[in-house]
Amino acid sequence: MSNQILTVSALNRQLKATLEQQWGRVWLTGEISNLATPSSGHWYFTLKDERSQLRCAMFRGRNNRVTFRPRDGMQVLVRAQVTLYEPRGDMQLLVDSMQPAGDGLLKQQFEELKLRLAAEGLFASGAKQPLPDPIQTLGIITSPTGAAIHDVLSVLQRRNPALKVILYPTQVQGREAIPALCRAIEIANERDEVDCLLLTRGGGSLEDLWCFNEEAVARAVFASRLPIVSAVGHEVDVTIADFVADLRAPTPSAAAEMLSGDQRHQRQAIANLQHRLNHAIGRTLQQQRSRLSLLDSRLTAAHPSRQLATLSQRLDEQQLRLHHAMSQRLAQENRRLDNLTTRLQAWQPQRQVRQRQEQLTSLSDRLQRSMSSLTERKRQQLGAQAQALNAISPLAVLGRGYAILQDQSGKALTDASQVQAGDNLNARLHRGELSLKVERTTPSTD
Known part of the structure; x- marks a missing residue:
């Protein structure tokens, strides 16, 4: 027996100190039961799972920060101080934070990863790559069947049909999407066939978008040599990939608006160049006329009318040739723009999907016929063997x-x-x- 004889209060006091020192604050999840909310404003309840339960208390100064109303049967995630209630000798939890389970746990993981990656410098502005200007070929990493690719292609078709688009199809939801997204980014960098990448998908719940909050995807985005624009979910959705990407767009459509430029601006730029060219031609012609006039005045005494006539004719011919060349160049650029527009319209992902679906249907029919033929041959072999065995x-x-x-x-x-x-x-x-x-x-x- 111990030489020291303790009172119950002394033992409870030591047990309380030991619990608080050894455990401190912990995160745990469980189901609320026996919730009591007296007029003092404090909350008293039991947190339980299938096998065990613990008494909990959340005082008024803490529960004022809870953004929902707890009730019996609700699954919650809490942060609490492990302690002992000395008067009764009951172990209890003093809760200082509470949130619904599920989303709450994911948000906690989100914040922890965000802080860790920020400390490593993955979000630093100095690590961001500038977007090329202009963008002639755009790579899109998304699901080929999702709403995002439809929205993006619609905006690009309206604003800049000449922009070339290459799709890197991948899953954008679930655990399988994590390595798929990383591999799509690697493939795009290996091929080096685009100027910029758009990482996108439509809206969804926090769980639906969670693959864009995974560390592996964040590091793949950071390691990309190609600039990446992130447009995941709706405007209110923010992912780890948004922080790492070189630029974030609030929605897939907004990203397409941002990256496409505007064909009207390009036509305006061509018109401005044409105006500047005409102005330069006029100025050159004026300078040549002035020079010709000066030469004419200097040669007046010799009356070289034939030479002047020849030079004037050559000048007129050069003016006509210059105007003709300029018109041909403008017509050539317009034909090139129309050709690129036609090629973009012909290269629609929906057409490729329909062709693959038709091939899949054909292969399925061939497989069914082959299985039927094989089954009949096996049935005949079995009958022959049964007859031989019976003999x-x-x-x-x-x-x-x-x-x-x-x-x-x-x-x-x-x-x-x-x-x-x-x-x-x-x-x-x-x-x-x-x-x-x-x-x-x-x-x-x-």
């Missing part, structure tokens, strides 16, 4: 008048020395059985 069956032998003799234990007899006179035997015929009694035995002389 050598002992029962077939019995049908020809033979019998099988068995002793009382059911053992088949092959030698007369196995029985003695007076033994009872059983004879199995092709149809039915006979009970026999041995009168005498004649051993074999072989």
